[in-house]
Amino acid sequence: MTTRPVARVPFFFNVANVESRVLEVDERLKSTFTPGEGEGFAAVLGDPGLSRAIRVPVLVVVGERDGLFCDDPVCSAASSEYQHYSPAAQVQVSVIPAAAHARNLHRNAPDVFATIRTWTDTHFRPVTR
Numbered sequence: 001m002t003t004r005p006v007a008r009v010p011f012f013f014n015v016a017n018v019e020s021r022v023l024e025v026d027e028r029l030k031s032t033f034t035p036g037e038g039e040g041f042a043a044v045l046g047d048p049g050l051s052r053a054i055r056v057p058v059l060v061v062v063g064e065r066d067g068l069f070c071d072d073p074v075c076s077a078a079s080s081e082y083q084h085y086s087p088a089a090q091v092q093v094s095v096i097p098a099a100a101h102a103r104n105l106h107r108n109a110p111d112v113f114a115t116i117r118t119w120t121d122t123h124f125r126p127v128t129r
Helices: 020-029 035-046 048-052 077-084 109-123
Strands: 058-063 091-096
Touching (some): 035 048, 048 077, 058 109, 077 091
Parallel strands (some): 058 091
16 A cells, blocks of 8 residues: 555655655655554554563654644654553654654654664663584
8 A cells, every 4th residue: 555646745744854855765665564463553543452561672763744644744743652652662762853654764764773773772782602
Protein backbone atom coordinates (compact mmCIF):
# COMPACT_ATOMS: atom_id res chain seq x y z
CA MET A 1 0.00 0.00 0.00
CA THR A 2 1.25 3.48 -0.72
CA THR A 3 0.22 7.06 -1.26
CA ARG A 4 -0.89 9.12 -4.22
CA PRO A 5 1.85 11.03 -6.07
CA VAL A 6 3.62 13.63 -3.89
CA ALA A 7 1.13 13.08 -1.05
CA ARG A 8 3.90 11.70 1.19
CA VAL A 9 5.90 14.92 1.40
CA PRO A 10 3.90 16.80 4.08
CA PHE A 11 3.77 13.72 6.31
CA PHE A 12 7.22 12.23 5.84
CA PHE A 13 9.49 15.21 5.15
CA ASN A 14 10.46 18.67 6.28
CA VAL A 15 11.47 19.92 2.82
CA ALA A 16 13.73 22.57 4.36
CA ASN A 17 15.89 19.76 5.78
CA VAL A 18 16.03 17.23 2.96
CA GLU A 19 17.84 17.06 -0.38
CA SER A 20 15.55 17.35 -3.40
CA ARG A 21 17.10 14.19 -4.86
CA VAL A 22 16.01 12.26 -1.76
CA LEU A 23 12.43 13.40 -2.35
CA GLU A 24 12.65 12.26 -5.98
CA VAL A 25 13.98 8.83 -5.08
CA ASP A 26 11.48 8.40 -2.26
CA GLU A 27 8.62 9.25 -4.62
CA ARG A 28 9.87 6.71 -7.14
CA LEU A 29 10.41 3.91 -4.60
CA LYS A 30 7.66 4.79 -2.12
CA SER A 31 6.51 1.86 -0.14
CA THR A 32 4.52 2.77 2.91
CA PHE A 33 3.31 -0.44 4.53
CA THR A 34 1.88 -3.85 3.87
CA PRO A 35 -1.70 -4.78 4.77
CA GLY A 36 -0.30 -7.02 7.52
CA GLU A 37 1.58 -4.11 9.08
CA GLY A 38 -1.58 -2.02 8.96
CA GLU A 39 -3.55 -4.74 10.73
CA GLY A 40 -0.86 -5.09 13.40
CA PHE A 41 -0.75 -1.34 13.96
CA ALA A 42 -4.54 -1.23 14.26
CA ALA A 43 -4.43 -4.06 16.81
CA VAL A 44 -1.94 -2.17 18.97
CA LEU A 45 -4.00 1.02 18.80
CA GLY A 46 -7.11 -0.95 19.68
CA ASP A 47 -5.58 -2.64 22.73
CA PRO A 48 -3.51 -0.30 24.93
CA GLY A 49 -2.71 -3.27 27.16
CA LEU A 50 -0.28 -4.57 24.53
CA SER A 51 2.15 -1.67 24.88
CA ARG A 52 1.56 -1.40 28.63
CA ALA A 53 2.80 -4.99 28.94
CA ILE A 54 6.25 -3.96 27.66
CA ARG A 55 8.69 -4.02 30.57
CA VAL A 56 12.02 -3.52 28.83
CA PRO A 57 13.71 -0.23 27.92
CA VAL A 58 12.04 1.59 25.01
CA LEU A 59 13.45 4.32 22.80
CA VAL A 60 11.02 6.47 20.83
CA VAL A 61 12.68 8.62 18.17
CA VAL A 62 10.38 11.07 16.44
CA GLY A 63 10.94 13.98 14.11
CA GLU A 64 10.00 17.38 15.45
CA ARG A 65 7.88 17.99 12.35
CA ASP A 66 6.41 14.50 11.95
CA GLY A 67 3.08 14.91 10.13
CA LEU A 68 1.99 11.38 11.03
CA PHE A 69 2.92 11.36 14.70
CA CYS A 70 2.31 14.98 15.66
CA ASP A 71 -0.79 17.10 15.45
CA ASP A 72 1.07 20.40 15.58
CA PRO A 73 4.01 21.89 13.66
CA VAL A 74 6.42 21.25 16.51
CA CYS A 75 5.94 17.79 17.96
CA SER A 76 4.40 17.85 21.40
CA ALA A 77 2.87 14.38 21.08
CA ALA A 78 6.17 12.81 22.08
CA SER A 79 5.61 13.91 25.66
CA SER A 80 2.57 11.62 25.89
CA GLU A 81 4.47 8.47 24.87
CA TYR A 82 5.23 7.54 28.46
CA GLN A 83 1.58 6.82 29.24
CA HIS A 84 1.47 4.03 26.66
CA TYR A 85 4.01 1.83 28.45
CA SER A 86 4.46 0.34 31.89
CA PRO A 87 6.77 2.25 34.25
CA ALA A 88 9.20 -0.67 33.95
CA ALA A 89 9.70 0.16 30.26
CA GLN A 90 11.99 3.10 31.10
CA VAL A 91 10.78 5.02 28.04
CA GLN A 92 13.16 7.55 26.57
CA VAL A 93 11.78 9.95 23.97
CA SER A 94 14.11 11.73 21.61
CA VAL A 95 12.75 14.45 19.31
CA ILE A 96 14.98 15.11 16.31
CA PRO A 97 14.95 18.82 15.41
CA ALA A 98 13.82 19.83 11.92
CA ALA A 99 13.09 16.23 10.88
CA ALA A 100 9.77 14.70 9.93
CA HIS A 101 8.55 11.07 9.93
CA ALA A 102 11.27 9.81 7.59
CA ARG A 103 13.89 11.01 10.07
CA ASN A 104 16.67 8.90 8.60
CA LEU A 105 16.28 10.62 5.20
CA HIS A 106 16.83 14.17 6.44
CA ARG A 107 20.12 16.07 6.42
CA ASN A 108 20.52 15.51 10.16
CA ALA A 109 20.09 11.73 9.90
CA PRO A 110 23.51 11.24 11.56
CA ASP A 111 21.89 12.71 14.71
CA VAL A 112 19.19 10.03 14.52
CA PHE A 113 21.78 7.27 14.19
CA ALA A 114 23.91 8.70 17.01
CA THR A 115 20.87 8.89 19.29
CA ILE A 116 19.97 5.27 18.59
CA ARG A 117 23.56 4.06 18.95
CA THR A 118 24.08 5.89 22.26
CA TRP A 119 20.82 4.51 23.66
CA THR A 120 21.62 0.99 22.47
CA ASP A 121 25.14 1.09 23.91
CA THR A 122 23.67 2.26 27.23
CA HIS A 123 20.99 -0.43 27.50
CA PHE A 124 22.54 -3.52 25.91
CA ARG A 125 25.80 -5.37 26.25
CA PRO A 126 27.53 -6.76 23.18
CA VAL A 127 27.24 -10.47 22.66
CA THR A 128 30.55 -12.26 22.95
CA ARG A 129 31.09 -15.68 21.43
